[in-house]
Amino acid sequence: MTETELTEITVVGDDDTGLIARVTTLLFERGINIEDLDQAVRDDLFRMTMRVDASDAEVDRERLRADLRELGRDLEVDVRVRYPSEREARRLAVLVTKESHCLERICEAVASGELDAEIGVVVGNHPDLRPVAEAYDVPFHDVGDADGNPDEDELLDLLAEYDADLVVLARYMRILGPNVVFRYEGRIINVHPSLLPAFPGAKAYRQAKEAGVRVAGVTAHYVTTDLDQGPIVAQRAFDAPDDATVETLKRRGQPLEADVLLEAVRLHLNDDVAIHRGRTELRGDADDYQLGMGPALDRATPDAPTDDGLADPDPADD
Structure with missing residues (x-):
């Protein structure tokens, strides 16, 4: 079974x-x-x-x-x-704040049939994205106060009312409390604008800029009560030019945020990924997926010189 x-x-x-x-x-x-x-x-x-x-x-x-x-x-x-058989399609609850790109990508994927799921509800801590949800005939609920602080009891009621199979944080700019995370452990996926574990927390693109990285990226991961430390599902990387501003990094990263989040959602709904000892791993029949960079990077990566044939100088580095 x-x-x-x-x-x-x-x-x-x-x-x-x-x-x-x-x-x-x-x-x-x-x-x-x-x-x-x-x-x-x-x-x-x-x-x-x-x-x-x-x-x-x-x-x-x-x-x-x-x-x-x-x-x-x-x-x-x-x-x-x-019960798994009580409806045909898996149901998403999408949590948002003000950035629309991830929500729009998921809505388009569901509407076109690219993603075999339905969006039961969109929940925001601000009202800004109500028009996006309504354009796709999806119910929208604002659970935030004037400062965007969410009422998590109301959020839990909505997740129960719409019977969400998966909670998707589509640039939801709030930390979920343990009362929510524990109820949906292993069923909350977030997208973060960095190559975790680098640059967790707020303003990740700015952190990357200030650190002078040459390669930046985005990560989709399961949510735990430890901020931005949940099991990583998929990542995408992009070049960070020397003269790149924070806005440049955002423009390059946002399409990949939407792409990697959708990929992670698809993997979860297809049961192609499992969590084992704090890490994700592909199930045996999911070989078609590429969680990191594509084959082009493999071809561009040199395969010599290496230490093959020599004793490992420091096994702890493995």
């Missing part, structure tokens, strides 16, 4: 003893087999994500949801169940 055929159960709440045992016992008693379980605690907030095979469950879907909701109330945690 593939990952997309498994039912996903997410448990989030205050950390307490016995949470895992209570939930897994309930599933065992209803004939549900746990295929994968991941759990973490951050700042006393507990998150557990399970992928289970419910095909031979002794209860129907609504009964299971009701039983887990009742257990969640008893444990004072939030329990959510997502």
